[in-house]
Amino acid sequence: MATFNNNVPTKFPKLDPKGPAGDIVLAAERAKATFNTQELTKFMYGEEWLDRFSRVLEVIENEPAFDKSNRYYQGRNERVADAFKKDKRMVELAREKKWTDVDSQIANFLYDQSSPFSLHSGMFLPTLKNQTTDEQKKLFLEPAVKHQIIGCYAQTELGHGSNVQGLETTATYINETNEFEIHSPTLTSSKWWIGGLGKAANHAIVMARLILNGKDFGPHPFCVQIRSLEDHRPLEGITVGDIGPKFGFNTVDNGFIMFDHYRIPHVSFLARYAQVKQGTGEYVRPPNAKLSYGTMVFVRANIVMGVRFALAKAATIAIRYSAVRNQFVDAANPRKWENKVVETAVLDYTMQQYRMLPIIAQAYACFFTGREMLRLYNENQTNMNAGNFTLLADLHASSSGLKSLCTTMAVQGIEDCRRACGGHGYSMFSGLGSFYQDYLPNVTWEGDNYVLTQQTARYLGKQFRSVAANKTKESDMNFTSGYLYEYLQNPNSKCPAVEAADFMNPEVLLNAFRFRAASMTQKLVHQLDDQGKSWNSMTVEIARVSKAHTQLVLLSNFISGLQAARSEVSSSTMQALRNMALLFGSHTLEQELADFLVSQYLSPDQAGMVKDLTLDLLSKVRPDAVALVDAFALPDYYLHSALGRYDGKVYESMTEMAEQEPLNHKLVTDSYEECIKPLVHAGKAEGRWKGEGMQAKL
Amino acid sequence: MATFNNNVPTKFPKLDPKGPAGDIVLAAERAKATFNTQELTKFMYGEEWLDRFSRVLEVIENEPAFDKSNRYYQGRNERVADAFKKDKRMVELAREKKWTDVDSQIANFLYDQSSPFSLHSGMFLPTLKNQTTDEQKKLFLEPAVKHQIIGCYAQTELGHGSNVQGLETTATYINETNEFEIHSPTLTSSKWWIGGLGKAANHAIVMARLILNGKDFGPHPFCVQIRSLEDHRPLEGITVGDIGPKFGFNTVDNGFIMFDHYRIPHVSFLARYAQVKQGTGEYVRPPNAKLSYGTMVFVRANIVMGVRFALAKAATIAIRYSAVRNQFVDAANPRKWENKVVETAVLDYTMQQYRMLPIIAQAYACFFTGREMLRLYNENQTNMNAGNFTLLADLHASSSGLKSLCTTMAVQGIEDCRRACGGHGYSMFSGLGSFYQDYLPNVTWEGDNYVLTQQTARYLGKQFRSVAANKTKESDMNFTSGYLYEYLQNPNSKCPAVEAADFMNPEVLLNAFRFRAASMTQKLVHQLDDQGKSWNSMTVEIARVSKAHTQLVLLSNFISGLQAARSEVSSSTMQALRNMALLFGSHTLEQELADFLVSQYLSPDQAGMVKDLTLDLLSKVRPDAVALVDAFALPDYYLHSALGRYDGKVYESMTEMAEQEPLNHKLVTDSYEECIKPLVHAGKAEGRWKGEGMQAKL
Structure with missing residues (x-):
């Protein structure tokens, strides 16, 4: 090969995209919104938090360790190494800037990528x-x-995830030496999936079966040193490492660990609740375990708030790009731009609206329910400290169903938004692919989403039996027993709607959701109690009942949250939110139509009305689409998406990011000599190449 | 840091997993199957093809260029470089082994990863x-x-995918020089997503708007040299490169290209159909374009057959792992193994069966429909050559709906199987993550799955109007007009089933699917024609109608395919396939229940029967679950999955693959010195480290 400079970076010619230009289009979209975006933003976050958010954003946007520009091109080793650097810098920044926990959480939220130290703080x-x-x-x-x-x-082991009681790692107390011996008896007892363990951690909380004087007390937590503090080498008796590549989360060193008769001192047993007496190995039982359920509610409320952000992020990207992207001239309704007929923005196609606008509504629904759960969590903590546990069971049951439903909804929403971006949704530059990969474990961890529905349904069944037997006192009535009781007063009632507009009354929608959840609960209890069906055989229906209850919770919180917000926002903002609530209800009803028809509360004609209503709401919401995602105020740094930029410069951004692709740093690929040249030059030998020389070379 | 040998590979201790052992469990599963697996395998593939398959497999399993063991650990550069090596070796092997096209296709199928040369042959x-x-x-x-x-x-450009007529690249004929000038007028006119273009190709078929004497004739194909045959440098006037990382497909160099007044000779215009006269630039129109629709049917039939493999692969992995994996003791129905109560295999949980067994049924459904489409394709080609186009429209409409529905079903099925594998489904070692990533573009390319449904629905509407107006002659009746006609004879009929068992009659199920598709078509036509609704406003319903028709096609082909196969397979195999067909029908009906209830063909009570039937079929199919996936005969080399191995050694495989993780090649991470040591040693300075020295170091 003739020598030439192969290290010529690829540059696109300076050309504009075909118009209408993205920035002008988005400005026009923003101008036609029916409400004030900033007002809605302030309503959701509060000014204090928004100030904090801006301050932290300004800091990390200018921190090289927080730079995202290499993110989509790196292999795993580089990504883990960069994640370590970010972790180190984060510790320094928190000290330098005197960040509170909230500030640090904002920084991590904006950086939007887990790292080796994530589970240290998490x-x-x-x-x-x-x-x-x-x-x-x-x-x-x-x-x-x-x-x-x-x-x-x-906690998790190679052979046991969901079933914590089945964990195999043992911690045997040695009375003589006042030590515990941690041991991994089988291959499946290896701890697995442990974030931060693979390379970063020098200590681990290890859940191991407590064995005292030959008796097994089940899994308990121990704080165990695993690597040297001097030089970070694994300590003797320990096999530890990284579990290998995953679908996402590859910036985290999820690890495994096995123990070979590994001794730790008595003080390693975390002894706030249960205790082990020194020397004798006598077990002292912990007090009421109910308190830990409160924490679970808190974790799940935050997951629901996280779902709000996940859906808002996905929708922000897809909505902005759909406003900028044009495809086909809609002959029946041609679009004019500067007096010329141009292609229609894909956001103006009904199907595209149907695919995306309900996702914005889901994001708002999660905001109102997350907020309500946090309020109830606080109320319940106060109550529990005063010995009052009345709120707990309902809150815990709803939180199980909400974690299950909302995270499943988020994953679906992210993927729906990605697909709604057409081909470019598949580019990493969309920001949606890696986001999907990293978000996905939410449906499996913190309780598998199918297993969790059993907790919700078990509680619903219990409440139903109590209400049906008139055993629930009026003073003990809560949200759940309330709607079950109402249903039992009139289990044959029908939806009164006679035209689509009747469903614009939120109470009409809510009653349908109440009836559906209650009648499904009744049927489930009937099959279990009267027909003697096994729990296992009913798990498919159980998942449906949990979903029915949880969707009711979401809609109910949305509507009551709006009522409570009347004094806080202007009527135009209220109207936009009201449309969101109606769209959430109407679209959800349509998605779950079979349940409503089987319950016979809705007629086939009414089903048609709900379909019409949904379409009607789509066109009502359409002018506010960009403003409704803007209101979540997710900055470009956070989105890191060519398609979702605030300024709509989609194609400029796609080409700039393509210029950074490492394969483009050389004009001719390194594989040429070995894999292409021998094949092509065989043609030269045959005297082909008639076309060669037709064009001058670079 | 004290010097020590940091390059110590991590090794797991030689321990067995907790029993029952995977190989013994799978052997027991295979022993309880009700039919002969090999008979079913031979029925599906034929012996000749199976022999060929084995021969090719043996060759590539022993070829270093086809080795998969590094696949899950590599970054993009390494992956592309390895893919080039495979491409080169593939060319050599085909020559050395005198492979036919079918042999090469088998090799590519088994290798299961696209590469820079894939689009050259594709x-x-x-x-x-x-x-x-x-x-x-x-x-x-x-x-x-x-x-x-x-x-x-x-073909595709940065700004235009679905709308081929909107492509911007121009090819202007220069009468004087008898050349075409290819030009990219805007940034959005850059070709984008083009597989093999980024680094590999020296030629491209370029779709560009043909401009003759100032007149635009729309997109036409040109064969254009883009890189030097001597040294592979891009030719002058061309900007070409890789579009950057994608969600999957990262072994392919999808590329962009822009042309700056780039001249090519007249011969570059592909002139089999349309022609451009030399010197004058006169356009000669192509003959009937209908012939190309036949090819599209062939491509789509193969996509359906590909969906069969995609679902079979995902189900093979998930089913085998679910048989080996145990979780919880089911107290109501405890499992005994060697006289001890052990945890229940997750495959024995009803919910797990509900999540996975219908996916096996979908795979078989796609087999029967794919086979029938290939038969019809051949029949139609023969007919068209004889000037008879009667089959074409129906075939083309169904093939659009099938491409849309089946690829969406495949993506969903792969992801459902991944989730059904619990936490380990998220490990790349499951084989399902990368498979999902690479399969996903199928829902967008070859016709966006939403856009395609419009083609099917447009045809259904046309047929309906003709049948309703008595304009369809009996001799012109086909599958579609046939069921529409039947429906119109009795549009108020009701499903006659009185108990769940009645749905075991395939004709009862089929009639429900026929009625649903026909009544939805009728309603759609009514809204378009009588209520004057716009096509755009009906696109949501249009997608539903297309799905209804296509699910009917799948069920119908499944059932008639079984009837035709009576003489080919034993009664036990027929019974197993019959259960698959019923499960496919019953589960699909349940998923789409709202349509059937809205059409009022099914009553709420009958809906309950279908739910019961589905559960009943799950328990009937359960003993055959492993045998039904085994019958697809997908070898371990193809699956490349720790969870899906034929021998069930799941945990041994997971740990062996984790040992290969590059991060485990060193005991202490390279990031230690910079990012961990400064933090930890600050504690030393503070005189902490009370625990240090408690354990000896490695």
Whole structure:
């Protein structure tokens, strides 16, 4: 090969995209909104938080360790190495800027990528805070807060995930030496999936079966040193490493660990609740475990709030791009731009609206329910501290169903938005592909989404039996028993709507959701109790009943949240939110239509009305589409998407990002000599190449 | 840091997984099957093809260039480089082993990863075969067949995908010089997504608007040299490169290209159909374009057959792992193994069966419909050659709906199987993550799945209007007009089933699907024609109607395919397939229940019967679950999955693959010195580290 400079970066010619230009289109979209975007933003976040958000954003946007520009091109080794750098810098920044926990959370939210230290703050510190004695706080928590020890949380094993009671790792107390011996008896007992364990952590909370004097007390937590503090080498008796590549989350060193008769001191057993007496190995039982259910509600409320962001992010990208992207001239309704007929924005196609606008509505629904759950969590914590547990069961049951339904909805919404971006949704530059990959574990962890529905349905069944037997006192009535009771007063009632507009009354929609959830609960209880069907055989229906209840919770919180907000927002903003609530209800009803028809509360004619209503709402919401996603105020740094930029410069951004592709750093691929040249030059030998020389070379 | 050997590979201790052992479990599953697996395999593939399959498999399993063991760990650059090596070796192997096209297709199927040359054989060669004159065949096709020129197919642009008529690249004929000038007028006119273009190809079929004497004749194909045959440098006037990372398909160099007044000779215009007269630029119109619709049917029949494999692959992995994986003791029905109560295999949970067994049924449904489409394609080609186009419209409409429905079903099925594998489904070692990523574009390319449904519905509407107006002659009746006609004879009929068992009669199920599709078509036509609704406003319903028709096609072909196969298989195999067909019908009906209830053919009570029937069929199919996936005969090399191995050694495989993770090649991560040590050693300075030295180091 003739020598030439192969290291010529590829540059696109300076040309404009075919118009209408993205920035002008989005400005026009924003101008036609029916409400004030900033007002809605402030209503959702509050000014104090927004100020904080801006301050943190400004800091990290200018931090090289928080730079995202390499994110889509790197292999795993580079990504993990960069994630470590970000972790280190994050510790420094928090000190330098005197960040509160909230500031740090905002920084992590904006960076939007888990890293080796994520579980240190996410699980290791909270466990140490909640489950340690004062002595243990000094020994473990204090250095952990300063990152002088770095930890992880090792529960899941290769052979056991959902079934925590089936964990195999043992911790046998040795009375003579006052030690525990941690041991992994089988290959399947290897801890697995543990974030931060693969390379970063030098300590782990290990869940192991507590064995005292030959008796098995089931899984308990231990704080175990696993790597040297001097040089980070794994300690003897330990096999530890990274579990390998995953569908997403590849910036995290999810790890495995096995113990070979590994001794740890008595103080490693986290002894805030249960205790083991030194020397004798006597077990001291923990107090009421109900308190930990409160924490679970808090975690799940935050998951629902996270779903709000996930859906808002996906919708922001898809909506903005759909406004900028044109495809086909709609002959029946041609679009004019500067007096010329141009192709129609895909956002103006009904199917595209149907695919995306309900996702914005879901995001708002999650906002109102997440907020309500946090309020109830606080109320319940106050109550529980006063010995009152009345709120807990309902809250816990709803939170199980909500975690299950909302995270499933989020994953679906992200993927629906990605597909709605057409071919470019498949480019990593859309920002949606990696987001989907990283978000996906939410449907499996913190309770598998199918298993969780059993908790909700079990509670619904219990409430139903109590209400049906007139055993629920009026003073004990709550949201759930309330609607079950109402249903039982009139189990043959019918939806009164006679035209589509009747469903614009939120109460009409809500009554349909109440009836459906109650009648499905009744049928489930009938099959279990009267027909003697096994729980296992009913799990398909159980998942449906949980969903029915949870969708009612979401719609109900949305509507009551709006009523409560009347004094806080202007009527135009209220109207936009009201349309969102109606669209959420109407679209959800349509998606789950079979349940409503089987319950016979809705007639086939009414089903048709709901379909018409949904289409009608789509056209009502359409002018506000861009403003409704703008209101979530997700900055470009967070989105990191060529398609979702605030300024609509989609094609400029796609080509700039393509110029950065490492394969484009050389004009001719390294594989040419070995894999292409021998084949092509065989043609030269045959005297072909008639076309060669037709064009001059670069 | 003290010096020590950091390059110690991580090794798991030699321990067995907790029993029952995977190989013994799968052997027991296979022993309880009600039919002969090999008989079913032979029925589906034929012995000749199976022999061929084994021969090719043996060759590539032993070829280093086809080795898959690095697949899940590599970054993009390494993956592309390896893909080039495979491409080169594939060309050599085909020559050495005198492989037929079918042999090469089998090799590519088994390798299961697209590569830079994939579109050379997939699109460049077929286009040259179909659209060239004899002169062009000699100039382009002959060297292309020998890989002396390497090509790609450049249609899609940055700004235009679905709307081919909106492409912006121009090819202006210069009468004076007898050349075409290819030009990219805007940024959005850049060709984009073109497989093989980024780094591999030296030629491209370019779709460009043909401009003759100032008049625009719309997009036409040109064969254009883009890189030097001497040294592979891009030719002058061309900007070409890789479009960057994608959600999947990262072994392919999808590329962009822009032309700056780039001249090509007259012979580059592919002139088999339309022609441009030399010197005058006069346009000669092509003959009837209908012939190309036949090819589309062939492509789509193969997509349906591909969906069969996609679903079979996903189900094979999920079913085998679900048989091996245990979780929880089912107290109501405890499992005994060697006289001890052990945890229940997850495959024995009803919900798990409900999530997976219908996917196996979908795979078989696609087999029968794909086979029937290929038969019809051949019949239609024969007919068309004799001037008879009667089959074409129905076939084309069904093939559009089938491409849309089946690929969407495949993506959903792969993801459902991945989730059904619990946490480990998220590991790349499951084989399902990368498979999902690579399969996903199928829902967007070859016709966006939403847009395609409009073609099917348009045809259904046309047929309906003709039948309703008594304009369809009996001799012209086909599958579609047949069921529409039947429906119109009795549009108020009701399903006669009185108990769940009545739905075991395939004709009862089929009639429900016929009625539903026909009544939805009628309602659609009514809204369009009588209520004057616009096509755009009806696109949501249009997608539903297309789905209803297509699901009927699938069920109908399944049932008639079984009837035809009576003489070919034993009664036990027939019974197993019959259960599959019923499960496919019953589960699909349940998923789409709202349509059937709205059409009022089914009552709410009958809906309950169908739910019961589905559960009943799950328990009937359960003993055959492993055998039914085994029958697809997908080898371990193809699956490349720790969870889906034929021998069930899931946990041994997971740990072996984790040992290969590059992060585990060193005991201490390279990031330690910079990112961990400064934090941890700050604790030393504070005099902490009370625990240090408690354990000896490795």
